[in-house]
Amino acid sequence: MSTAAATAAPTFITPDALLQHWQGHRRLTRRMIAAFPEDKLFTFSVGGMRSFGELASEMVGMAVPTVRGMVTNEWDEFAMGKATSLSELLRQWDQSTMELDALWPKIPAERFAETLTAFGQYTMPGYALVLYCVDNEIHHRGQGYVYLRALGIEPPPFWER
């Protein structure tokens, strides 16, 4: 903890528990990626939306750059993941998982409550930037559930993390 102010704030969830919560969601998202047939992951969608492969690549492009920015308060460009196969996407996913675990403890404790401007355009508290990544992942993964159902494939249970 860097400041008395940060330690004195009431706590809904600690930073450590939030990372574990997110990594639980990320394990489920990984199972979702693996559940898609290789030939559908980057091609199938419903209603003209993006494929689940594209949506998961967006998640890869957001997660580590956001957490790296939380550590340094310097913000790279978003770089969309460029995976074009299921196995490549899973490799990128696993690489991100390791990087998140390594970077997260380096975020200064007070950063979560600070108002930040991420990537030159998104101004909000640090906690909201992180939650945007988590919520965006849950949102798009929910869309992936519909894609799998429409393909006649049973998705992994939502509550297993």
Added chain:
Amino acid sequence: MSTAAATAAPTFITPDALLQHWQGHRRLTRRMIAAFPEDKLFTFSVGGMRSFGELASEMVGMAVPTVRGMVTNEWDEFAMGKATSLSELLRQWDQSTMELDALWPKIPAERFAETLTAFGQYTMPGYALVLYCVDNEIHHRGQGYVYLRALGIEPPPFWER
């Protein structure tokens, strides 16, 4: 704050900010309900899944009972919302919004970190029970986005809360 231990825990997000974050999501979910044509809300789905009206009724059935249980640590049965029309569902939604605002400040500060057994069967920390409600709402609302797109209707933007 009821205990020194609760005040001393590092903070990712405060209880007040988490409620505001959730109510922001709830405003978006309300716009999603209102975006459905009346004759599709309880009938349309993709891939054999539940209608968005049924999914939103599940959200109504979870939110207030979970937060009431967080206040008292006594747990009612889940009672699924019983709405059968768009206007009735919106009335239930708005009633839940008011009740959440009234109940939330009464949750004892230490409850979020305690391990609880909700509804006789879900054992996890208090923060995880609340996040399950929020995450389940985002998950199913993401499915609603696919339904609207499949109906040719532009959904409200994900980032507007």
